[in-house]
Amino acid sequence: MLKVYNTLSGKKEAFAPLVPGVVRMYVCGVTVYDECHLGHARSALVFDVVRRYLEHSGFSVTFVKNFTDVDDKIIKRANELGKPWQEITATYIDAYYRDMGRLGIKPATVEPKATEHMAEIVELVRALIQKGMAYQVNGDVYFQVDRYGTYGRLSKRKLDDMQAGARVEVDERKRHPMDFALWKGAKPGEPSWPSPWGLGRPGWHIECSAMAMKHLGETFDLHGGGMDLIFPHHENEIAQSCGATGKEFARYWLHNGFVQINQEKMSKSLGNFFTIREIFEKWEHPEAVTAEVLRYFLLATHYRSPLDFSDLGLDEAKRTLDSFYGLFNRLTEPTGLPTTGDEQLPSLIEELAGSFRQAMDDDFNTSIVIAAFQRFRSEVNRLLESGLSPAACRRARETFRTLGYVVGLFQSDTWQFGVVHGGPASLAGGDASAAGLIVQGPISDVEIERLKSERGEARKRKDFARADEIKKLLAAQGWIAEDRPDGTTRWKR
Template structure:
């Protein structure tokens, strides 16, 4: 049975969905004013893997992940670049989808934008005003923290404690320093929408409450995001949503840890971040990092713990995946059968499947799941050395593909995994490579070893590695 660490209760709890075999999950998406960095990639990956594991466990999952497309940062960036906020947000939503595609991260079931839900936001804000949880100040509307006694239950701190060091909007008109904006009166040059309090735009927190309630209902199963969102964003979401509906908002609050550089959180404010496209296109890693390698690296640390971003970590992920894909290449070859090794293989496949699921059920413990797959790789290699039939080889490959699908790994053929996008004369198709290998084999048959070596060097210069086998044939990889 799946157990998840619930930030709200502070303990690991058995997961039970409100509806049998149907999970409703909301995850806070990105504010679209710039390219995504590796920290955003980790959060997106964690909750996609949670979705995949739930589906493997027999649940239907309605997964909602929003875009914040109106915000102070967006307005400021658009003014800086002298473009409209619509043009800016459209560009970075497209860029987000491109980055996720590179990582093999699928779209959520629904990906709402805040600007498409203005009526829902205004309606929710109006409910809070009418119920006495919010007040108006010259076109601005604030949530009154003192009116909600349970404020602080997610972050486990009282309002007076939270105030110290918090990012609080300074406005002497507010009744309490921790009161937060639900609606902001229009300023010159800013986008605005009509409301009972005059033209304006929403505050950040009310957007997610309105969108999650609209698409998942007043109470749903899982709310997720990075740990940096616990306060104030998620704390404020709970307060305004529960105050408006009189019901519990989300039952399980799941938060992923930070990606760090030199033990500091990777963030745009600190300037110590790497965008996803830099990893693939411009950095020291672009020559070897694929989407699958980055996925493996991000999943190698438990989602709740901090993850140190490093050269060594990426190289370790590549080395691990190389080992798997080398095995898959061997499994694709014919070979002799051995009844003894086949019986041991079947037992190893069954044991690994159970251990893998147990690891994932234990608060999505992907490092344990990866370790189980590594042990299976070792066992399959042993069985191969003793002999496996074509059917058993296929069964082993299918097992890796099936379990790996939960993590988004092992779905490629070997040449697809190792292939990196190249330009011009460096790009070679599979047919071209195999034609050269055939020519080399013919040269060796004629004992023209000089030509055979020349072809090997030509392929090596283009990143193609040849492995000569005992039967005289060659296996290759990029």
């Protein structure tokens, strides 16, 4: 039985979709005016895993994730750069797909854009005016918060309290200081669409209500986003949507914690953010390796907890994954031993599967999932010591792959073990130069193969000086030697 923490109630609740077997979920995507940073990555990843687990659990999932492609910040950015706003949004939508693709985030079922839902947005605003929950001031339309009785239910605030501490500059035309714009009249040169209130554009919040209802219906199951969206964004979405329909909007609200740098929220305004692109560029590993390290790192902490980003944390994630992939390699090699471990494998798999389900059912506790994988890794390593049949090895690898898929881990067939910072040249500064073996650039693959076999020969005739010399030489190229008991060598890089 899946339980999820619902921000609305502040508790873990049993999850039961409105229509049995079908889950309709909406996650706030990005406003496309800049590159995505790690915080966006975390949110995307968390809900990617939520979606994957729901599907794994047998639900048919309709997942909607929007692009907000009309907004003050986009206009501002366009003006700064002197480019049409459509060019800005197109650029960053592309960047979004590039980054999410690299991270292995599955595309949502529907990825709607605000600009393609003007009719629905206008209709929603019209309905709100009709119900007396919104009012027009010149070309603008505002939502009147005190007409919506349960305003503040999600963020657990009272209108009076907010007023007391509000540092917002109060627009005199508003009836209540917390009233927010549903529609903004266009100034010259701004993007605009026709409406009963004149040319204008939607305010922030309304686009999500319109898109969610269009693609999922007036009431749907799950709505997600970062903690910082609880107020005002999600609070306002609820007010608008429920205000217009008189029905419940989303039933379960899930919010992920922040990515922090030195205990502080990573954010644009603090300037302490890393873009996803930067991380891929900085880490000199194949993209797939960086992606998995990042995913592992982000999933090692429960999604609602704050997570401090650091190189140290990333390094640790890399080390741990090295260990997993080392095992995966060994699982493809014949052990030449009896298969005494085979009979224990099924119960270990069962144990893993049980822990996995239990952990994911408990509000997507990926930390425990990872611990379960680690324990399974140890157990399989142990079985390998006593001998596993090739079939059992394949079964073990498949188990990692199948359950790993749900959290997006262990899918690769290749891996890069050595840390190849800066390529061979900088590696030569380590062991090799100490041994007086300064390498002039990379060695050809043919030469590397020749050296590997030469080392094998040297070891056979017990010429360990030469064998070690070659080991160091190849280490400088990123190759790590693992000698097997039978005299053969496993080379990793």
